Amino acid sequence: MTRRLQAALVAAIIAMGMLVPTGALAHAALKSSTPAAGETLDRLPDEIELHFNEPVRLIRATAIDRNGTNQALDADTSGADVRLRFSDPNIRGTVMVSYRVESEDGHPVGGTLVFDIGTPSAKPLVAVGEGSGLSLPIAIWLVHTATVLFLAFVVGGALFDRWLGARNSPTASAATVMLPGAALLASGLYLQGLDEQGSGLVFAGAAPLEIAVQGNAAICASLFFLSLLTIALPLARSKTTGRVLAVVALMLAASAFTFSGHCSAADPRWLARAAIFLHSATLLFWAGSLPSLWKLGRTSPNLRPLSSFSRMIPIPFLVMILAGIVLAIVELPALIQLLSSLYGRILTVKVVLVVCLCMVAVYNRFWLTAPTLAGNPVARERLRRSIVFEIFLAVAIIGTAGLWRFAGPGQVEAAEVSQVLSIHLHSEKAMAQLELGAEASGTRKVHVAIMGPDFDALDPRQVVLRLRNPGSAIEPIKFELTKAPEGGWEVEGCPVRDPKGWLADLEVLVDDFHAVHLEGGLSD
Amino acid sequence: MLKSMAIAFAAAVCAAGAASAHITLEQSQTPSGKAYKAVLRVGHGCEGKATIKIRVKIPEGLLSAKPMPKSGWSIEKVNAAYEKSYDLYGKPVREGVSEIIWSGGTLADDEYDEFVFRATVAKEIPPGTRIYVPVVQECAEGAVERWIEVPAAGKSPDDYETPAPYFDVVEQPRS
Numbered sequence: 001m002t003r004r005l006q007a008a009l010v011a012a013i014i015a016m017g018m019l020v021p022t023g024a025l026a027h028a029a030l031k032s033s034t035p036a037a038g039e040t041l042d043r044l045p046d047e048i049e050l051h052f053n054e055p056v057r058l059i060r061a062t063a064i065d066r067n068g069t070n071q072a073l074d075a076d077t078s079g080a081d082v083r084l085r086f087s088d089p090n091i092r093g094t095v096m097v098s099y100r101v102e103s104e105d106g107h108p109v110g111g112t113l114v115f116d117i118g119t120p121s122a123k124p125l126v127a128v129g130e131g132s133g134l135s136l137p138i139a140i141w142l143v144h145t146a147t148v149l150f151l152a153f154v155v156g157g158a159l160f161d162r163w164l165g166a167r168n169s170p171t172a173s174a175a176t177v178m179l180p181g182a183a184l185l186a187s188g189l190y191l192q193g194l195d196e197q198g199s200g201l202v203f204a205g206a207a208p209l210e211i212a213v214q215g216n217a218a219i220c221a222s223l224f225f226l227s228l229l230t231i232a233l234p235l236a237r238s239k240t241t242g243r244v245l246a247v248v249a250l251m252l253a254a255s256a257f258t259f260s261g262h263c264s265a266a267d268p269r270w271l272a273r274a275a276i277f278l279h280s281a282t283l284l285f286w287a288g289s290l291p292s293l294w295k296l297g298r299t300s301p302n303l304r305p306l307s308s309f310s311r312m313i314p315i316p317f318l319v320m321i322l323a324g325i326v327l328a329i330v331e332l333p334a335l336i337q338l339l340s341s342l343y344g345r346i347l348t349v350k351v352v353l354v355v356c357l358c359m360v361a362v363y364n365r366f367w368l369t370a371p372t373l374a375g376n377p378v379a380r381e382r383l384r385r386s387i388v389f390e391i392f393l394a395v396a397i398i399g400t401a402g403l404w405r406f407a408g409p410g411q412v413e414a415a416e417v418s419q420v421l422s423i424h425l426h427s428e429k430a431m432a433q434l435e436l437g438a439e440a441s442g443t444r445k446v447h448v449a450i451m452g453p454d455f456d457a458l459d460p461r462q463v464v465l466r467l468r469n470p471g472s473a474i475e476p477i478k479f480e481l482t483k484a485p486e487g488g489w490e491v492e493g494c495p496v497r498d499p500k501g502w503l504a505d506l507e508v509l510v511d512d513f514h515a516v517h518l519e520g521g522l523s524d
Numbered sequence: 525m526l527k528s529m530a531i532a533f534a535a536a537v538c539a540a541g542a543a544s545a546h547i548t549l550e551q552s553q554t555p556s557g558k559a560y561k562a563v564l565r566v567g568h569g570c571e572g573k574a575t576i577k578i579r580v581k582i583p584e585g586l587l588s589a590k591p592m593p594k595s596g597w598s599i600e601k602v603n604a605a606y607e608k609s610y611d612l613y614g615k616p617v618r619e620g621v622s623e624i625i626w627s628g629g630t631l632a633d634d635e636y637d638e639f640v641f642r643a644t645v646a647k648e649i650p651p652g653t654r655i656y657v658p659v660v661q662e663c664a665e666g667a668v669e670r671w672i673e674v675p676a677a678g679k680s681p682d683d684y685e686t687p688a689p690y691f692d693v694v695e696q697p698r699s
Contacts, residue, residue: 029685031571053568427676513581513658513672 028052028080028103033113037478038493040116044091048073048084048113055079056101062473066093070473073097092118094443094495098475110475112468114495135201137406140191145402147184149287149395151224154181155253156288158231159246162239164305165292174232181228185221192217216259223256254281272330279323282316287394289313290387297384303373310369317361321354343404350400357393360386421499425506425518430458432506432518436496444494448481450508462509463489467522471501499523547659547671549689550638555696557647560586562657563640564689569633570663577627577662578639581672582620583655587612589621589643597629610646630664651695656688 034049035041061073061084073084084097095117100110154177186209193208194201212218230249235241257280258273289309296305328347364386371379421436421444431451436444446465452458466476481489496502499522506518550563569575582589584607591599604622611617624641631637649655658672673684681687 053571509670512579512660512670515670515672517676 028054028056028101028109030111031080035113035115037113038115040118042118044086044089044095044117046085048086048097050082050084050099050113052080052082052101052103054103056082056103058082059100059102060473061097061099063091064096064098064472064474065091066095096474096477096495098473100475110468112475112477114477114493136191136194139201140188140195140405141399141402143184143188143191144405145395145399147188147224148398148402150181150184151227151253152284152287152394152398153291154231154288155227155246155249156284156286157292158242158288159250159285160289160292160305160309162243162246164289164308165296174234177228177232182225185225189213189217189221220256220259223252223259227252227256250281250284253284254278268330272327275323275326275330278319279327282320282323283398285316286313286320287391287398290391290394294384294387294391297372297380297387306369307373310365313361313365321358324354342406346400346403350397353393353397353400357390357397360390360393364390421522423504423520423522425504425520426453427516427518429453430508430510430516430518431455432508434504434506434522436494436499436522443492444496445490445492446479446481446494447484447488447490448506449488458508458510460489460508460510461512464507464509465491466505466507467494467496468503468505469501470503476505496522546687547661547669547689549657549691551691553692553694554645556645556649556651556693557696559642559644560691561640561642562691563638564657564659566631566637566639566661569631570661570667570669572633573663573665573667574633575631575661575663576629577625577660579660579662580624580639580641581658581660582622582624582641582643583657585610585646585649585653585655586643586657587617587620587646589624589641591624591626592640592642594626594629594639597626600625600627610648612644612646645693649693651693653693654690655693656690658688 029052031051031053033051035045056077058075058077061075061082062070063073063084063086064070071087073086075085076083082099082101084099093116094114096112096114098110098112103109189212190208191201193210193212194204227249230245230252233245235245254277258276293306293309296303331343364383368379368383368386372383423434423436425432425434430453433449433451435447435449437447438444448463448465450458450460450463463481465479465481467479468474468476477495479491479494481491484490502522504518504520504522508516508518510516547567548565550565551561554560564578564580566575566578587606587610591601593599601621602623602625603619605619606617609616609618626639645655656674658670658674661669661671663669669686671686671688673681673687675681675683675687681690
């Protein structure tokens with residue numbers, strides 16, 4: 001036999017040995033841990049120990065505390081044991097330690113250990129991305145508020161000037177509209193991308209933009225951009241086309257709002273979207289008119305625009321408020337819970353501000369406008385001061401509405417607004433109704449009803465629920481459910497508050513040798 | 525030459541047997557219509573506890589299953605009707621052993637053992653079929669491991685914590 005043939009044979013035998021038994025190689029499994037899952041400790045131990053059934057290599061380990069802060073853990077691995085240390089030892093409340101290890105067969109396996117330090121968190125864990133803090137939400141809010149105000153003053157202002165304004169009112173140059181507009185829209189998109197990426201307020205190259213352009217935020221920003229562009233067109237300088245283009249710009253901007261926010265996803269969708277369209281169009285027009293009105297009172301002896309504005313403003317104002325009421329009703333499932341949710345509190349503040357605004361507007365309209373038009377200088381000065389106050393209120397209202405970005409009923413507050421989260425899962429062999437109810441401690445109690453594929457009774461031997469949140473790097477948390485006295489299966493202490501991003505895998509042991517998996521997302 | 529082949533063989537065997545944490549079948553494939561010797565390899569107990577019982581579900585299409593007696597363990601066989609009738613050497617068979625149970629012995633967590641049965645793969649099973657053999661491993665203190673997960677469409681046994689051991693039915697080799 002030649003040397004080459006000999007070498008080939010040797011290689012072939014090794015290859016066969018490697019290929020054939022792939023199924024025989026195994027995953028690592030967690031045998032035990034200190035602290036054990038669900039344990040309550042007085043203080044954070046120096047080390048968290050994980051014991052596996054075979055040697056592993058740690059890929060990643062993170063801890064998420066009750067504030068949703070994600071910290072990476074220092075780790076030591078020796079054979080089948082992994083020891084993890086916290087960099088910040090002052091953790092209290094419920095802690096989730098999420099790990100991912102590679103077992104000898106090269107397959108990564110992950111899991112999550114949940115335990116409590118002191119008492120379980122009253123404020124429950126929120127699954128958020130790594131490194132999040134307050135700075136990103138504040139930046140998002142500032143940019144959002146600035147964008148809406150800028151749009152109102154440019155688009156709404158143009159509509160006022162071209163339809164009601166003095167013929168010779170100066171039009172803004174293309175650069176003063178497009179440059180700040182593009183900067184605001186681009187930074188808004190970048191921040192949105194950072195938020196979706198979950199990376200906090202950092203510079204992260206072009207990646208956040210790439211993420212953001214895939215979502216609704218990009219449609220929204222493009223419509224805003226088109227709207228600004230319509231105003232900035234040289235064509236818009238002529239009288240008639242200018243008027244038409246100002247209306248087109250307002251409609252573009254208003255339709256952009258229907259692609260953003262929680263309202264656009266509320267049911268019935270057509271009603272919510274129509275209301276958003278009307279609400280934002282009238283808001284943009286009204287808020288945009290204010291600076292022009294103020295300027296009018298300062299310089300121009302021609303008060304004709306003021307009289308036209310005062311004649312027609314009740315109609316859009318009414319539309320704005322009616323559409324706002326429709327939105328509030330569509331969005332808020334139960335008005336009783338107005339004050340118990342962040343959404344409701346923001347709404348309350350906004351309503352108070354709107355009431356103030358209405359009073360100022362009525363005062364202007366019925367007490368000041370007529371004397372001003374008659375040439376009374378005292379009334380004119382009062383009207384100007386009160387318009388400044390109106391502008392201040394408009395900024396406050398837009399700023400308050402911007403806070404909804406962080407408190408939509410579809411998001412975090414779902415747990416508070418609708419107390420029970422109900423999910424239906426099914427496969428060919430079984431179906432399940434999962435109900436996640438809120439507990440006083442802030443965690444959730446899971447109740448599962450299991451049926452056969454035709455709603456027939458199914459009495460499983462065992463039910464195991466695995467919850468994971470890939471977006472927040474939370475590996476599966478395993479819960480063994482127990483039979484509930486009133487029927488069905490249940491478990492307490494499930495640390496899911498915001499259902500967004502959580503995936504459930506319900507393993508139902510039908511009989512000794514048959515298990516069925518029912519899978520689905522909690523926020524679907 | 526012989527020596528280097530022996531080293532290669534040893535290396536291949538070690539690569540195969542290094543981490544048998546699951547219960548697996550030694551032979552990963554067998555021809556359709558022939559007898560299959562199923563060697564179940566039990567590499568560990570349930571979370572550290574000793575194994576005291578092995579229950580094997582004989583899947584549909586494996587005919588006339590016969591366990592190999594094992595010293596220290598008693599054997600129980602459960603008979604049941606098959607889902608359909610199979611042709612075994614010209615005779616139709618409609619029922620047979622559907623479950624084999626080894627009990628009465630003790631296999632410590634840090635020891636290894638094999639449980640063997642033999643069965644005929646029905647001719648009706650087409651090559652390319654993957655046959656899963658669900659096994660329930662019962663241990664001391666009521667602990668149980670169920671190696672019964674059959675992958676859903678689009679998933680592999682690696683996606684499960686406790687996959688059922690399996691083998692593939694292949695074309696009869698031409699002789």
